[in-house]
Ligand SMILES: O=C(O)CCC(=O)C(=O)O
C-alpha cells in the first residue's frame with residue numbers, strides 16, 4: 001500500500017472538522033486501510049486543486065474524508081433522516097438544470113389528489129441530460145459517501161420537476177417507500193424566489209426550518225422525518241425530485257405512485 005498517510009495526517013490534524021487525508025496509491029489496497037481508519041471515501045483529483053492542500057504529488061492523488069463528529073452522516077442522523085446540502089452541483093451542471101427547467105416549465109400541469117396543493121409538475125424523460133447528470137457515477141459516489149450507503153443507486157423512477165406558485169403548499173407527511181428497502185428522496189432546488197420554507201421534525205422532536213437555496217439538495221429518507229412545505233404567499237420555487245435506493249426491488253407503493261402522477265401520495 002503506497003499511500004502517503006503522513007502528509008495526510010498532518011493536514012488532517014490542522015483541519016479537525018473535515019480531516020482530509022492526502023496521498024497516492026498504486027492499487028486499491030488503500031481501501032482496506034481507509035476503512036480501518038474510518039475513512040468515508042475518496043475523490044481522485046489533483047492535489048493542487050484541493051483548497052487547503054499544499055504540495056504536489058505528481059501521481060494520481062487521493063483525498064480521503066475521515067469521519068468526524070460533525071460529518072454529514074451525523075447531521076443526517078440528527079435531522080432524523082433529513083440532510084440539507086448547499087452548492088450541490090458544479091456550475092455547468094447547475095446551469096444545464098436551470099436551462100432545462102426553463103425550457104419545459106410552461107408544460108407543467110397541476111397535480112391533483114396530491115398532498116401537495118396547487119403545485120405544478122411534469123416528469124423528466126430518462127434520456128434528458130439532467131437525468132444523466134443526477135444518475136452519473138460521480139454524483140452517485142458522492143451521495144454514497146454522504147449517506148454512508150455503499151449500495152446506493154439511482155432508482156428506476158422518473159425524475160420529476162415541481163413548481164410551487166403562490167398558494168402552493170405541501171402538508172406534513174412522510175415519503176412513500178417505493179422499494180423494499182428504505183430509499184432517499186432528493187429535492188434539488190433549481191430556483192427559489194418564494195417566501196416558503198421546507199420544515200421537518202428532527203431526532204429531538206424539534207422543528208427545523210429551511211429556505212432551500214438554488215443548487216441545494218435536501219435528502220429525505222423514506223418513512224423517517226415528518227416534513228412539509230409551508231404555503232407560498234409570494235414568489236415561485238422550482239425543484240427536481242428524484243429517488244435513490246439500495247435495491248431496485250419494488251414495493252407495493254411503487255405501482256400506486258408511478259401510475260398516480262395525479263393521485264394521492
Ligand atoms: O419541496 C420540498 O422541499 C419537499 C417536497 C416533498 O417533500 C415531496 O414532494 O414529497
Ligand SMILES: [Fe+2]
Nearest residue numbers: 174175220227
Ligand atoms: Fe416529501
